Amino acid sequence: MIQIINLVRAFNGQVVLDGINLEVPKGKITVIIGKSGTGKSVLLKHIVGLLKPDSGQILIDGVDITQARGRTLKRLKQRFGVLFQGGALFDSMTVFDNVAFPLREKTTLAEAEIIHRTRERLSQVALTAAMENKYPDELSGGMKKRVALARALIQEPELVLFDEPVTGLDPPMTNSVFQLITATQQKSDYTALVVSHDIPQIFAIADLVAMIHRGKIIAYGTPAEIQQDSNPLVQKFIQGNPEYIEE
């Protein structure tokens, strides 16, 4: 579904993406791993059309989003649900209004249908009706992630991008958010691209894992393949070996 071909991007002369090649298959969960500052968020921003590369292509079902403008770009963007780092909920809106927001902004659905769909999504992420009228600052970190997930899924996107969805959560909450990603993905069959450092948990949810190092994909495969990868850099990273920091 997504093909990234020779993607290159530098900022102020510093090359961040140095010829990324990656296929993200339809209806699967692909996880990108790699240390802080290797360009994982920059890559996601290119995929959703927020940044333009210096060169290379990103084909979404054959259409190059790096070249898309106007209506074509808008239509491509509508196919994405995005959960950026931090969740970015609107503090002045209730849980319900946060989740309903994309439907109110971008569709002409009747209010009754908006209420129905919003409740459906909230229950999908195990948020009860009692939570609907709370404001983000009354919620725990894990609850906020659930609300952000419900909002990312509200328009039934074909493709959902998650930028470090469990950062700052305790281990049970981390597992619970990962389980929700798996459960919603299986139910709605969207294509998921997740950026996460959380090893070993990501091996339990990923169909495919790609490791990015110095602007390139240096390993790609199933969790079992990655865990057995012969590249010492991959082994150092997944085992949390401090030597990797210097690599």
Ligand SMILES: Nc1ncnc2c1ncn2[C@@H]1O[C@H](COP(=O)(O)OP(=O)(O)OP(=O)(O)O)[C@@H](O)[C@H]1O
């Ligand atoms: N808009 C920008 N202008 C200049 N430099 C940028 C910009 N966005 C990102 N960078 C640089 O690109 C590099 C990669 O950043 P990015 O946020 O993609 O890393 P990351 O792999 O997602 O890290 P983390 O895991 O810590 O979130 C960093 O050196 C960052 O400073």
